[in-house]
Amino acid sequence: MQFLGKHNGSFDFIFVDADKDNYINYHKRLIDLVRIGGLIGYDNTLWNGAVVAPPDAPLRKYVRYYKDFVLELNKALAADPRIEICQLPVGDGITLCRRIS
Template sequence: MATNVEQQQSSRHQEVGHKSLLQSDALYQYILETSVYPREPEAMKELRELTAKHPWNIMTTSADEGQFLNMLLKLINAKNTMEIGVYTGYSLLATALALPEDGKILAMDINRENYELGLPVIQKAGVAHKIEFKEGPALPVLDLMVEDAKNHGAYDFIFVDADKDNYLNYHKRLIELVKVGGLIGYDNTLWNGSVVAPPDAPLRKYVRYYRDFVLELNKALAADPRIEICMLPVGDGITLCRRVS
């Protein structure tokens, strides 16, 4: 018979900063140990373990989501991509490893220091030349890009994992920049499961603050005729939007 300590250990995710919404922690661990970790590139493992030591590690993309993004980009033959919200660069590295040698990623984040924490690992992996990093708010950059017609429909894939209160503002601009048939991925669209929590549920302050913005985004995406959508319970929830017009 399992002891209380063993039961507690088996019901706790071992990955630091985990975001899985699976009801069974053991099942999530099985996915990681069977499918993700054995195939995880050494550079991604190194960056994941480095990020786990950071005080804000909850912000990182989960390992299973990193694997999903890497395969998705290969499946759609992505070459020109964008990432809004970089942190230490785990999802950015997953993207860079998936792109061809001449692939490009425009990466934006308000904090260069976090990006530079992971940059040596990205450089060692030999993919830093694919990345153009811009420090600062993304909206002013996107506004300038939208003004130039040559940027319209220029991106195969765009990944957004940044300030949830601006997701709809990003969408208004990104829909112009992604190509017809291209994808936009919005991260955290299930937001710690809070999207189905009752109004009086005891939620962490930041979860409660951003919940309404996530709910508003999900409602807007579902009603947008310019896209097809697929919401997946990977990580903290990711909604893929395929531009159709």
């Protein structure tokens, strides 16, 4: 992963719309690539409303499967002191993370 060290702090904006089960791994790698003051955007962070649905809610199989990964990401972002976050309730949700340290 030479790319990561070589380009740390090089990006102003990164947008992630990928496999939800790896969002945490993307965040761990991308936080170093975005400059302080830069943004990382994560798509689908409300995941069809499933993140606030009761456990017995009737959800499609794929929505139920990825729900826990999206919840894990949301909790990790909220606890990450290197960023400030803003979650936008547009579509399936977009979370913007501004790197502050």
